[in-house]
Amino acid sequence: MPQITASDLKERIEKRLIIENGMEVANATNKDVYYALASIVNEEIIPNWFNTNQKYASKRSKQVYYLSMEFLIGRLLESNLLNYGMLHAAKEALEELGFHTENVFAEERDAALGNGGLGRLAACFLDSLASLYYPGHGFGIRYRYGLFEQRIIHGNQVELPDYWLKNPYPWETRNEEESVVIQFQGKVHMFKRNDGSLEFKYENTDKVMAVPYDIPVVGYKNNVVNTLRLWSAEPIPGTENERMEENQAFYHDLDHQHSIEQISGFLYPDDSSYEGKELRLKQQYFLVSSSIQNILKKFKKSYHLPLSKLPEKVVIQINDTHPSLAIPEMMRILMDDERMEWDAAWKVTTNVFAYTNHTTLSEALETWPEEMIKDLLPRIYMIIEEINERFCQSIWFDHEELRDEIPELAIISYGRVHMARLAIVSSFSVNGVARIHTEILKKKEMKDFYSLFPNKFNNKTNGITHRRWLLQVNPKLAEVVSDVIGSQWIKRPKQLISLLKYSNDKALLEQFDQVKHENKKLLANYIHQQTGILIDDQSIFDVQIKRLHEYKRQLLNIFHVIYLYNELKENPNQDMTPRTFIFGAKAAPSYYLAKEVIKLINTVASIVNYDTSIQGKLKVIFLENYNVSLAERIIPAADISEQISTASKEASGTGNMKMMMNGALTLGTLDGANIEIRDLVGDDNIFIFGLTADEVLEYYQNGGYNARDIYHTDDRVKRILDQLNQGAFGVHDIEFKDIFYNILYHNDPYFVLKDFEPYLETHELVERAYRDRLTWMNMSVTNIAYSGKFSSDQTIREYASDIWKIKQV
Known part of the structure; x- marks a missing residue:
């Protein structure tokens, strides 16, 4: 070049x-x-x-x-x-x-x-x-x-x-x-x-x-x-x-x-109406039909091979269930246009498609009304119906022990077409995106499918490109890393592990600390330009940037902020390391409770940020219109990476990897890729708290948790919830009652109250660690050193060798 x-x-x-x-x-x-x-x-x-x-x-x-x-x-x-x-x-x-x-x-x-x-x-x-x-x-x-x-x-x-x-x-x-x-x-x-x-x-x-x-x-x-x-x-x-x-x-x-x-x-598009749902379905078929037609046309032009050889030259990865209609569309073209028999077309199709599952949330596993597919895509519906019929017959005749489970396994069931089931039955590979996520799929969410197709299931932990998320967004840090260990890590990111040799080098740790502080000053200036709010660049930058969803528990984070504010109001002179809590999140337009949490964060911010009595020890920033470019500004400046989803709910996460790669320390539950981060860096270099996935699933299955018990026995929790209920954070006394009622009358479905005390205790450990700058920077450098494991280069090598069977050209 x-x-x-x-x-x-x-x-x-x-x-x-x-x-x-x-x-x-x-x-x-x-x-x-x-x-x-x-x-x-x-x-x-x-x-x-x-x-x-x-x-x-x-x-x-x-x-x-x-x-x-x-x-x-x-x-x-x-x-x-x-x-x-x-x-x-x-x-x-x-x-x-x-x-x-x-x-x-x-x-x-x-x-x-x-x-x-x-x-x-x-x-x-x-x-x-x-x-x-x-x-x-x-x-x-x-x-x-x-x-x-x-x-x-x-x-x-x-x-x-x-x-x-x-x-x-x-x-x-x-x-x-x-x-x-x-x-x-x-x-x-x-x-x-x-x-x-x-x-x-x-x-x-x-x-x-x-x-x-x-x-x-x-x-x-x-x-x-x-x-x-x-x-x-x-x-x-x-x-x-x-x-x-x-x-x-x-x-x-x-x-x-x-x-x-x-x-x-x-x-x-908004799918709260029938027309909106139909438009989404149209989008999905539009994507897959155009793509499959294009792939087959290119195959015939480039390879001059019979279509029976398609799996030798083509592999199609379905990213979540949205493109699952590619499977019946492939069958349609092979049979209707290319005149293949069903069995021949099925052999080609099931050896071409691989499927990545991205969720354990049952409500996020996509289904469509049977009649909608029948009306909008009549030929595709006929093919799905035939795939379903043959699959159900195979269970009936070959797996007597699962006969009673057929309605829970069928692709068409109770008037709905289940896209994840279609993808599993018709693909040669089904992968989860973090070790725990894949295990939950195999042992719980898709247990029966795993018993039918044990060889299909595998794990490919997500990754991030270190070129954008370190080299591009944090050039000063990348320069220090290259000065210390050479620049080979750019081509071979696992070589970041060489930083461990220098993790106790005081002069080097001070260099890393200086880079972090410069990045924090840049972000503080940007925040001042955008919001008019001055923040302390020496404070702990505590960052939670991701979609706003109840399971990601931004609510737990803002409850902690309210707790700290209550403490400071009672004792403004207490010895507390200043904190800046930074949020970025969009809520789906029709997701009412998520939008209420955004309003709560901003309302708390409007009170906390202008209360001079707390001596500037606490600031709350919500940066609007969170996107990739905003993430690129925030991540290099983060001290703490909030990854606090209810255990078992987050398939993997990649924000945890990006902030780790930039020297932030993870504060999180044992969920998604947090577990793999913990296994690499060790318990001393991460802040873990809260229920485990097994404990959460046990509560869901057998009960035994009562949010009201915590409300009545923990005065900190009671005070926060009463403040919401009584209008302490709103212009009207009904402002945040829905959050209050959702927690207490729907029994805290994401265990915000259950994990509240351990979350507070873990934040105390964070503050104690932050005060010792050399220890903190040792932890930070250790995280950077291990982050090469989460480069998407590693993930892609695994997909290429284990699933796709493609070679470098």
């Missing part, structure tokens, strides 16, 4: 501004310079993109396709500059031209293609595939609007449209010539061919065109460029009359073009 100097880049930016904008640098805005620099980076990317595809074709490599409804890729300019070895030169060139690098990079809006950990994981996996020379690509949807842009108004979450495509997106290429047609609704007619085989014909279907937009996925300094292909829904070209004739039935309800554009309009 040729080295590009700052002077080269400076000259190219100046030329580009003249050619593209007809302006001198002196008249250019940050946005003008952003597009000029992105265009220059694209000039470097495109030849390598072409060469990568040519190499895969010439080598006839087996390729993996990662199907996901979410790809939370964040901003790409800085990432692409880093991976091309141009970042340092670009920063220098921009400064010489009179521009602040951060302001130029900030012109790029986060690609709003995801919601949380699921989408960020997918983005990390694509990064690792490209950086490790693996032929692997992503398929998703090009949503015009993201989840939503969050604003906090009077403490309440308010959702605004996130139109991230308002300005041209420089990284995408439209490939209209590879568009495919997707069909919904209509009627299916069955005929017998002369040879006795069945033929299926469709009529009066609603047709939609799926147009691909390709985004390059750049490997780290290796000239590999893989592809993230995003599908956009558009009307089929033709006259309006032609479209009306094709879609006459559709016009009775709503405008055809608008209804089509809705399919790729919003990430996770």
Whole structure:
């Protein structure tokens, strides 16, 4: 990879501004310079993109396709500059031209293609595939609007449209010539061919065109460029009359073009209505049908092999259940278009698909009304019905001991189609995303499926790309690490373990401490700019940034804040290390209790932050519109990483890994990947508290927990809940009664009160440890040293060797 100097880049930016904008640098805005620099980076990317595809074709490599409804890729300019070895030169060139690098990079809006950990994981996996020379690509949807842009108004979450495509997106290429047609609704007619085989014909279907937009996925300094292909829904070209004739039935309800554009309009449309649910189902089928058609077309063109050989050259990973309809869609195409018999098509399909499960929450295991699938996707429903019939018969005849369990195992049961069951039955691999998560799937949630298919189940603990989450977001820390152990860790992240040799080196620990403090000052300045609130950069930065969900227990965190505030009000002079609690979270628009917790956090903040009597010892910050770019600001400055989900509920978590890699210490339950972090760093370098997964599951199964007992016996808990009930934190005395009633009258379903006392005690240990700076930094460096184990490079190597059977090219 040729080295590009700052002077080269400076000259190219100046030329580009003249050619593209007809302006001198002196008249250019940050946005003008952003597009000029992105265009220059694209000039470097495109030849390598072409060469990568040519190499895969010439080598006839087996390729993996990662199907996901979410790809939370964040901003790409800085990432692409880093991976091309141009970042340092670009920063220098921009400064010489009179521009602040951060302001130029900030012109790029986060690609709003995801919601949380699921989408960020997918983005990390694509990064690792490209950086490790693996032929692997992503398929998703090009949503015009993201989840939503969050604003906090009077403490309440308010959702605004996130139109991230308002300005041209420089990284995408439209490939209209590879568009495919997707069909919904209509009627299916069955005929017998002369040879006795069945033929299926469709009529009066609603047709939609799926147009691909390709985004390059750049490997780290290796000239590999893989592809993230995003599908956009558009009307089929033709006259309006032609479209009306094709879609006459559709016009009775709503405008055809608008209804089509809705399919790729919003990430996770509101599904509280039947129409909203149907739109989500349309999105899922739109993604999988376009992707499977594309994969098969490419296979036939590239390999010149019979489709029976597809599993030798193609593997498709389903990221959660959302793309599970890819399975019956593959069967449909193989049988209806390629004239395969059922058994032959089933053999191909079940050897191509692998499924990743991301949850143990039964309410999150996706199901659809049987009638909805039958109406919207009649042929797909017929295939699912046949898969279900054959599966249930196999249980009846081959597993007599499970006959009574058939309704709980059937893909179609009680009027619902169960997508996780469809994925398990039809895939050759089913993996969980952390060791404990996989064990819970095998022993509890999917115990009977595990008894039927023990060889399918395996674990692949999630990972994060250290290139973005250390090298890019924390360059000062990365520089210190490289000065100490060399830069080989960038290519081989497990070599971070070499830091352990220096974990008692006082001079080095002070260097790490200085970097952390500089990052805290940067975040404190940003918080002051955004909120007007001054925070103490010497205080403990205690961070919880993730989706707002009851099981993630932001409520436990804010209860602790209220407790500390109550203590300080009674004794403002007590010797307490100042704390800054930092939250970032979005709640689903229809998730009332989650939105109440956001309001509570902001209401408590509005009281605590302006109470001079507590002498600045406590601050609460809620940063609105949490996204990848905001995470990149917060994570390098974190001292404490709050990972406090109810044990057994968090499949893995990746925020825990990102903050660990940046030297934060985990305060958490024995849940998800926290367990694996604890096993690596040891009990002395992590703060663990609370119920275990087994204890939680025991309570769920056999009862024995009463939240009211704690309310009546722990005066700290009673005081906090009474404050909520009596309006101490609201302008109206009914403000937070629903939280109060949910805890006491629904028996605290996520064990907030049960874990409250051990949580407080563990925070006392945190404060004691923080006061001894060298001990604290020793713990911090120990965490960084072990974090290489959680690089997504390691995870991808395991997927590649154990599941996908693909080789580096």
